[in-house]
Amino acid sequence: xxxxxxxxxxxxxxxxxxxxxxxxxxxxxxxxxxxxxxxxxxxxxxxxxxxxxxxxxxxxxxxxxxxxxxxxxxxxxxxxxxxxxxxxxxxxxxxxxxxxxxxxxxxxxxxxxxxxxxxxxxxxxxxxxxxxxxxxxxxxxxxxxxxxxxxxxxxxxxxxxxxxxxxxxxxxxxxxxxxxxxxxxxxxxxxxxxxxxxxxxxxxxxxxxxxxxxxxxxxxxxxxxxxxxxxxxxxxxxxxxxxxxxxxxxxxxxxxxxxxxxxxxxxxxxxxxxxxxxxxxxxxxxxxxxxxxxxxxxxxxxxxxxxxxxxxxxxxxxxxxxxxxxxxxxxxxxxxxxxxxxxxxxxxxxxxxxxxxxxx
Amino acid sequence: xxxxxxxxxxxxxxxxxxxxxxxxxxxxxxxxxxxxxxxxxxxxxxxxxxxxxxxxxxxxxxxxxxxxxxxxxxxxxxxxxxxxxxxxxxxxxxxxxxxxxxxxxxxxxxxxxxxxxxxxxxxxxxxxxxxxxxxxxxxxxxxxxxxxxxxxxxxxxxxxxxxxxxxxxxxxxxxxxxxxxxxxxxxxxxxxxxxxxxxxxxxxxxxxxxxxxxxxxxxxxxxxxxxxxxxxxxxxxxxxxxxxxxxxxxxxxxxxxxxxxxxxxxxxxxxxxxxxxxxx
Amino acid sequence: xxxxxxxxxxxxxxxxxxxxxxxxxxxxxxxxxxxxxxxxxxxxxxxxxxxxxxxxxxxxxxxxxxxxxxxxxxxxxxxxxxxxxxxxxxxxxxxxxxxxxxxxxxxxxxxxxxxxxxxxxxxxxxxxxxxxxxxxxxxxxxxxxxxxxxxxxxxxxxxxxxxxxxxxxxxxxxxxxxxxxxxxxxxxxxxxxxxxxxxxxxxxxxxxxxxxxxxxxxxxxxxxxxxxxxxxxxxxxxxxxxxxxxxxxxxxxxxxxxxxxxxxxxxxxxxxxxxxxxxxxxxxxxxxxxxxx
Numbered sequence: 001x002x003x004x005x006x007x008x009x010x011x012x013x014x015x016x017x018x019x020x021x022x023x024x025x026x027x028x029x030x031x032x033x034x035x036x037x038x039x040x041x042x043x044x045x046x047x048x049x050x051x052x053x054x055x056x057x058x059x060x061x062x063x064x065x066x067x068x069x070x071x072x073x074x075x076x077x078x079x080x081x082x083x084x085x086x087x088x089x090x091x092x093x094x095x096x097x098x099x100x101x102x103x104x105x106x107x108x109x110x111x112x113x114x115x116x117x118x119x120x121x122x123x124x125x126x127x128x129x130x131x132x133x134x135x136x137x138x139x140x141x142x143x144x145x146x147x148x149x150x151x152x153x154x155x156x157x158x159x160x161x162x163x164x165x166x167x168x169x170x171x172x173x174x175x176x177x178x179x180x181x182x183x184x185x186x187x188x189x190x191x192x193x194x195x196x197x198x199x200x201x202x203x204x205x206x207x208x209x210x211x212x213x214x215x216x217x218x219x220x221x222x223x224x225x226x227x228x229x230x231x232x233x234x235x236x237x238x239x240x241x242x243x244x245x246x247x248x249x250x251x252x253x254x255x256x257x258x259x260x261x262x263x264x265x266x267x268x269x270x271x272x273x274x275x276x277x278x279x280x281x282x283x284x285x286x287x288x289x290x291x292x293x294x295x296x297x298x299x300x301x302x303x304x305x306x307x308x309x310x311x312x313x314x315x316x317x318x319x320x321x322x323x324x325x326x327x328x329x330x331x332x333x334x335x336x337x338x339x340x341x342x343x344x345x346x347x348x349x350x351x352x353x354x355x356x357x358x359x360x
Numbered sequence: 361x362x363x364x365x366x367x368x369x370x371x372x373x374x375x376x377x378x379x380x381x382x383x384x385x386x387x388x389x390x391x392x393x394x395x396x397x398x399x400x401x402x403x404x405x406x407x408x409x410x411x412x413x414x415x416x417x418x419x420x421x422x423x424x425x426x427x428x429x430x431x432x433x434x435x436x437x438x439x440x441x442x443x444x445x446x447x448x449x450x451x452x453x454x455x456x457x458x459x460x461x462x463x464x465x466x467x468x469x470x471x472x473x474x475x476x477x478x479x480x481x482x483x484x485x486x487x488x489x490x491x492x493x494x495x496x497x498x499x500x501x502x503x504x505x506x507x508x509x510x511x512x513x514x515x516x517x518x519x520x521x522x523x524x525x526x527x528x529x530x531x532x533x534x535x536x537x538x539x540x541x542x543x544x545x546x547x548x549x550x551x552x553x554x555x556x557x558x559x560x561x562x563x564x565x566x567x568x569x570x571x572x573x574x575x576x577x578x579x580x581x582x583x584x585x586x587x588x589x590x591x592x593x594x595x596x597x598x599x600x601x602x603x604x605x606x607x608x609x610x611x612x613x614x615x616x617x618x619x620x621x622x623x624x625x626x627x628x629x630x631x632x633x634x635x636x637x638x639x640x
Numbered sequence: 641x642x643x644x645x646x647x648x649x650x651x652x653x654x655x656x657x658x659x660x661x662x663x664x665x666x667x668x669x670x671x672x673x674x675x676x677x678x679x680x681x682x683x684x685x686x687x688x689x690x691x692x693x694x695x696x697x698x699x700x701x702x703x704x705x706x707x708x709x710x711x712x713x714x715x716x717x718x719x720x721x722x723x724x725x726x727x728x729x730x731x732x733x734x735x736x737x738x739x740x741x742x743x744x745x746x747x748x749x750x751x752x753x754x755x756x757x758x759x760x761x762x763x764x765x766x767x768x769x770x771x772x773x774x775x776x777x778x779x780x781x782x783x784x785x786x787x788x789x790x791x792x793x794x795x796x797x798x799x800x801x802x803x804x805x806x807x808x809x810x811x812x813x814x815x816x817x818x819x820x821x822x823x824x825x826x827x828x829x830x831x832x833x834x835x836x837x838x839x840x841x842x843x844x845x846x847x848x849x850x851x852x853x854x855x856x857x858x859x860x861x862x863x864x865x866x867x868x869x870x871x872x873x874x875x876x877x878x879x880x881x882x883x884x885x886x887x888x889x890x891x892x893x894x895x896x897x898x899x900x901x902x903x904x905x906x907x908x909x910x911x912x913x914x915x916x917x918x919x920x921x922x923x924x925x926x927x928x929x930x931x932x933x
Contacts, residue, residue: 487905
């Protein structure tokens with residue numbers, strides 16, 4: 001059980017490539033933190049620095065209040081689950097789990113107890129004598145988890161552990177990882193590029209972009225109040241509609257194209273306006289209340305995904321395309337015109353220059 | 361699509377005959393006595409002198425060489441083949457490990473020095489090599505026979521290629537599991553290299569066993585002769601003799617080829633894998 | 641190299657020490673010595689040596705004996721390389737096609753790899769023997785009186801045949817694994833596009849085998865130059881006289897029999913340069929090969 005503290009951690013590779021640019025995070029004991037971002041955002045580098053597999057250029061990393069900058073990975077009291085599992089191919093499952101414990105000089109009986117216990121939790125007891133190559137992808141994943149569990153570490157580090165699994169197994173293992181982490185209560189740092197995985201697992205999300213933190217917060221906070229256009233478009237699927245708007249005589253209108261009118265609460269000349277697909281409602285024969293968003297757009301495509309459908313529609317006069325979530329029973333023909341609205345509370349205003357959220 | 365024709369099998373059978381029949385004839389020759397062969401030419405059916413011929417070649421000194429019999433030469437061949445293969449594997453595994461898994465000053469210089477040996481076969485630097493070994497007093501010693509042959513970096517190159525293909529995450533996992541450089545090498549890398557070691561062992565054993573020029577130069581004392589080296593001795597008896605001992609020459613040839621052939625045939629799949637993959 | 645590496649001050653040097661020591665003493669030193677003595681004229685009785693610049697090289701290259709040996713080596717290399725590659729390719733293509741007995745054919749065609757060159761030479765000596773050799777008897781039917789060791793061209797022929805025989809297995813192994821590496825779907829696509837099996841081979845299979853072929857070409861040239869020493873030595877019965885020998889054999893001959901240290905070293909250096917060029921070509925080809933797959 002431990003807290004992890006990162007204080008303005010930087011990583012500069014040879015040739016002045018700055019992969020991580022001064023990241024600070026305080027991770028509470030037992031917390032499940034997910035580092036999420038597109039590839040190349042520095043999330044894996046950050047995780048590997050916590051593990052001790054990469055040197056820290058500047059800044060400090062503390063695990064359980066102990067400065068670990070110069071501590072060997074083996075002595076940081078952490079366990080790591082790798083994307084390709086990194087199981088020792090020539091060792092049985094049992095020895096894969098036991099290897100780290102043996103190296104620490106643990107007593108045989110204790111090793112045996114821990115391995116059996118981990119095997120019971122992960123339901124891999126019957127495979128203990130097998131070699132990794134005789135296991136399926138899901139089973140290998142469990143062994144990789146088991147190798148982390150037996151160490152009873154201060155923290156688990158996960159490096160995209162589910163990305164080698166097929167979609168169905170991925171969902172199943174996702175649930176299992178979360179349940180396991182809850183019952184063990186071990187501080188965890190999890191790296192993924194999959195925003196859905198990030199949302200479902202995290203106590204708190206850390207959204208990274210180009211080596212910097214864009215936002216830290218609970219999944220719902222991040223979803224409801226994205227701090228920037230980057231977060232807004234990265235979290236949520238389909239992504240939030242982001243429209244370039246400018247102030248006109250009657251509130252805000254599109255910078256390019258026609259068919260939108262929105263309130264202007266901040267009194268600025270231009271914004272990026274964000275609206276989530278599920279916050280747009282079709283208005284049938286009613287009038288749009290004053291001060292609400294009003295959109296007129298032409299349907300391009302109706303995309304049913306089962307429980308719901310998505311409508312892709314365009315503004316007139318060369319305006320952008322937007323996505324609207326509708327019920328699966330809706331029948332909007334391509335070419336038909338839609339009148340849409342949204343509650344002003346669900347509109348997100350971003351600075352058009354730096355993409356930062358405007359509040360107040 | 362690929363309809364099999366009789367001609368395909370015919371070509372293959374001809375190929376097999378071309379490859380196999382010389383050795384079969386050599387074997388048949390080794391089962392006759394010298395006079396039969398000399399009087400009525402090469403025989404095409406086995407004779408009755410096999411046991412006698414092989415016994416003579418294996419256990420009677422004299423004949424081709426004055427002091428040693430086939431048994432001693434067989435032992436020397438084994439020492440050369442095994443010593444060379446094992447020495448080369450151990451030395452090159454260590455060197456490749458240093459090159460791939462360590463960051464250290466002069467690392468790339470060491471790399472280039474070692475791999476420059478791939479440029480020049482022993483044959484082109486044979487005279488100075490001989491003189492150096494001689495000046496070190498290593499003529500007519502096993503180490504003089506074996507060690508200079510190890511200088512070429514072929515196996516180091518193979519192991520380097522193999523280590524590079526081992527996923528980085530294994531090293532990372534091992535470091536988190538508390539394994540230092542030695543432990544990682546012994547516990548993880550060596551067991552992982554098992555097939556590779558086996559393949560290289562076979563290739564190197566055959567290579568060492570079949571050495572001819574170097575043993576010819578470095579061993580003048582007959583008690584150090586290998587079987588392949590012994591072939592040269594046959595020639596000197598052969599030149600100018602009235603009735604050459606074809607049967608004993610061929611018996612020695614068969615004995616000299618048997619161990620490497622057996623090893624290659626039995627461990628065929630490993631050997632081919634090592635040969636083909638390591639050259640990539 | 642690797643993303644993560646150990647940083648230890650002494651260990652890598654410790655690991656490298658045995659290899660570096662052997663390379664230093666038994667490779668770098670002799671190689672340097674060869675280059676050095678190629679510029680010196682050594683007194684045959686061991687009383688010092690004089691610097692003669694490029695004289696040794698000039699003497700070597702202009703001597704008619706060397707020219708004759710170089711020409712023979714070129715012809716020998718051409719025939720050995722061409723014949724062993726062609727026969728091995730033919731056999732590999734057929735062996736790739738058969739299903740029944742494939743592994744038997746494979747074993748029977750590859751095991752000669754393990755036979756030492758001088759042993760191959762010795763068996764060749766038997767088959768080409770003046771009195772009992774069946775091949776000599778056979779060609780005599782066509783009026784060819786083969787005299788190995790006496791007639792220059794007959795001896796050359798025997799050397800080439802034995803060298804080809806010894807080299808077929810390794811070419812066969814590489815060609816066969818190259819053929820098996822060509823994806824089934826490519827071959828199936830080709831059989832849909834092209835009806836003639838012969839055409840299909842030349843337009844699809846052969847180009848895909850080209851990287852393996854180039855690679856083997858270098859291997860075979862190196863083989864014909866260096867590894868045939870044992871065959872040559874045995875077939876001339878260690879007493880070459882007027883018989884054809886290869887350049888490498890001549891290095892040995894002039895150095896150890898002729899006691900012409902400077903000349904032998906100059907020949908070594910010429911061969912070194914040749915091998916150097918071959919190796920560079922080989923490395924470039926290997927790089928290409930990796931990109932190819």
